[in-house]
Amino acid sequence: GAVVSQHPSWVICKSGTSVKIECRSLDFQATTMFWYRQFPKQSLMLMATSNEGSKATYEQGVEKDKFLINHASLTLSTLTVTSAHPEDSSFYICSAPVIGQLLHFGNGTRLTVT
Amino acid sequence: EDKVVQSPLSLVVHEGDTVTLNCSYEVTNFRSLLWYKQEKKAPTFLFMLTSSGIEKKSGRLSSILDKKELFSILNITATQTGDSAVYLCAYFGNEKLTFGTGTRLTIIP
Numbered sequence: 397g398a399v400v401s402q403h404p405s406w407v408i409c410k411s412g413t414s415v416k417i418e419c420r421s422l423d424f425q426a427t428t429m430f431w432y433r434q435f436p437k438q439s440l441m442l443m444a445t446s447n448e449g450s451k452a453t454y455e456q457g458v459e460k461d462k463f464l465i466n467h468a469s470l471t472l473s474t475l476t477v478t479s480a481h482p483e484d485s486s487f488y489i490c491s492a493p494v495i496g497q498l499l500h501f502g503n504g505t506r507l508t509v510t
Numbered sequence: 511e512d513k514v515v516q517s518p519l520s521l522v523v524h525e526g527d528t529v530t531l532n533c534s535y536e537v538t539n540f541r542s543l544l545w546y547k548q549e550k551k552a553p554t555f556l557f558m559l560t561s562s563g564i565e566k567k568s569g570r571l572s573s574i575l576d577k578k579e580l581f582s583i584l585n586i587t588a589t590q591t592g593d594s595a596v597y598l599c600a601y602f603g604n605e606k607l608t609f610g611t612g613t614r615l616t617i618i619p
Binding site: 428430432437438439440441442445489491498499501502503504 | 544551552609610612
């Protein structure tokens with residue numbers, strides 16, 4: 397079946413540094429990918445929608461200059477958390493539509509900023 | 511403003527019990543309602559509902575959508591400890607999937 401691969405699965409970084417998270421569709425092409433963030437004991441909140449060949453669409457309240465999204469090809473989208481701070485520590489997860497409204501999710505990246 | 515609300519927020523039952531999880535929504539441009547189970551990491555897909563009144567069933571789990579009253583329920587019969595998880599409902603509308611608050615289900619052996 398369709399697989400979405402997300403790397404790294406966890407990362408610890410120092411405050412002020414940048415972290416890149418990759419999301420790949422392994423056996424299908426994804427013109428759109430969705431990036432979510434989940435804080436402990438909360439639900440998944442959509443951050444942005446990345447679109448291959450065009451700019452990402454950010455949800456209200458998400459800083460586009462802080463969370464850089466690049467959809468470089470039909471199989472790769474990246475999220476870069478720039479100048480990370482402890483409050484950015486969260487679980488980041490990507491997903492891609494396989495058939496219509498059915499999304500496949502990556503396994504997520506747990507980011508800890510010290 | 512579009513929203514989806516789940517209830518209860520948490521639920522603790524004994525193994526073997528039957529549970530019903532609720533999801534109500536107010537959505538413009540509604541296309542479908544989906545249920546997911548989340549344990550440690552990524553949510554796993556359970557059901558996608560687009561038509562009102564048609565029950566979807568998978569083993570001990572079943573779900574139904576009421577588009578007139580704008581809600582869906584997820585039933586789990588004969589619960590097992592492996593059913594302990596957060597159950598998320600989400601709607602697909604405006605070309606994106608938006609999640610509800612989730613219900614944390616705990617099954618006591």
